[in-house]
Amino acid sequence: MSSTNLTTTDSNGMANQPLPPDQISPKSVVVRIMKLKDVFRRNWKLLLILVAIGGISGFIYDITHKKQPVYTATMTFNLGGGGSSNSFGDLGSLASAFGLGQGASDANIFAGDNFMIYAQSRPVVEKTLMKTVKINGRDTLLINYYIRHSGIRDEEWEKSDTLRAFYFPRAKLPEEYTKLERVAMSQIYTRIKSEMTVSQPERKSSFMELRCGMQDEMLAANFIENHLNTIEQDYRQKQTKKTREMYELLTSRADSIARVLTGTENKLAQYMDQNQQVVVAQGQINQTKLTRNSTFLSTIYYQAVQSADNMRLSLIREAPLFTIIEPVELPLYKEIITPIGMQAGIALGLILALIIIFLRETYRSVMNEG
Template identity: 35%
Template structure:
């Protein structure tokens, strides 16, 4: 029977089932209302716990330009017997940039960057963040009191103690998950918007600039990595040719002094040979030195540039409350209500069929 019912499944039957489900949900509207209300209330509570204080939003609209082309580096590649270096621009394009900017290496580098405070002292940004926000009071004081007294003293996570590492990770997770976002404000343009939302206006503005500078440095290092490797090879070649040139010049000078007193014509053979070697090595050395200097200038030109289109302006935009979890709770409550109504109706029908079978027997 079940196989026959499945075989006769038609679009008309599907629409009938959809209409029956809609009527069933409307008939039990009070269940739907209660579940949505419960989900909304839970979401509201979570939002209120996560947003106890005013948030200051620092927005920076920027663009990325100045990527290098492989044709510019073709002469250096051919000189070394290599192909032209190619940058990995795709790593920082589109949605990839949105992911990279929230990765641990980028955030660790930004949070562990020393900054100069208004009083002239230098402090790691992670400590400045802890001293200027309410993370310790709102989230750690009740459950992790030992964390409230810890300060970050190392610029490398590997050098930190276990407790120091836990505190630093607590800062990193909060910043990554709740306080930074990046998006493309207009799909018709190539501009990106970095938004930092924190409890301190100056801290939010400082970190937005710091994070943008960090991702720019990471981008430039990635784009020029192969060129810098090529420059290292070229530097070794220049040093090697320079050492050979010094040796040949020294031998030529010694031979020239000896030959001034020599009478035999064969004495001039060695001097001529050293002269040719010196001239040849000298030309190679000058060519390699010229290529090395050009390569250094090219690395500067090929480095991508982050251009700030719209900087954050004080006073910053503020927000007291977000409704993300409340909306999510309402949606979850809606689907739970529908599932409950359908399950309840299925149970009633199954119970009715069981009674009918009992009466017949």
């Protein structure tokens, strides 16, 4: 059997060395380009039609799913203060006398990233939404303004006539919600949680940033401002809970001592008025006893009042301090979401056309060889 000669000759009869299998000759490149030109010539109408169909479909999608602009409100603040001590100093002796111990445990229940989770928690968000705010000169419940202007009616509630017509008649506590109000609040909170973020711009700083992006400028600005107020009020209430309870107890006991002291002083005054000329020893003993009781109660009362005042100062000292670094400034940053349906449709149409052309040409090649 004779071996196959792989050597080629040119037009002058000179032998050419065969090309290695991993190289392509310029002639083969030209041949392939000519073939692609023929393929395009046979299928350009199909390519144009599928790309046009994809582009038109994407354009229709963009028209029917037009995105509203998003207004972003940002507020930077610093959370400081809130330090508590293990001892109340001058309160020690009185607290021991009342059986309250020498001090109170640390009331700081928030630390680190816990604050970020707390600021976005549902109870705090609900308190903000149930506030009455003045927008465009009118008092309105913030949650009802959110329902009307956030876009939730046209997106999440588009297929529910009941929810589209829903609103809260008044501010309510969570335990007062009806079944429909619980459903509505749950969906509203889910949407707000995706619109709002609490972050720390710089890990080395103590600054915090509260940000939200909503479809209405006044809604975004008012929500951020009122939400920070809610966080501050709720945070202060929880941060100073134990100290506030002790302050209320000391105030109550001071009032009780004051009532007893007033009664003793009245009895002493009446006894002295009725017995001005009495020289009997028994009468003098009674007067001395009432005087001693009045003096003792006066001393205890003044100590209780001073301790209550010191406790009130401690309450102020332990309260956290929210300092606004950058308030919300109008007009807000407006982000217009560019629709990409048409571009995506053209790309999908092009890919589909290439697949169909490949299958057609493959089938044509097989049939020709057959």
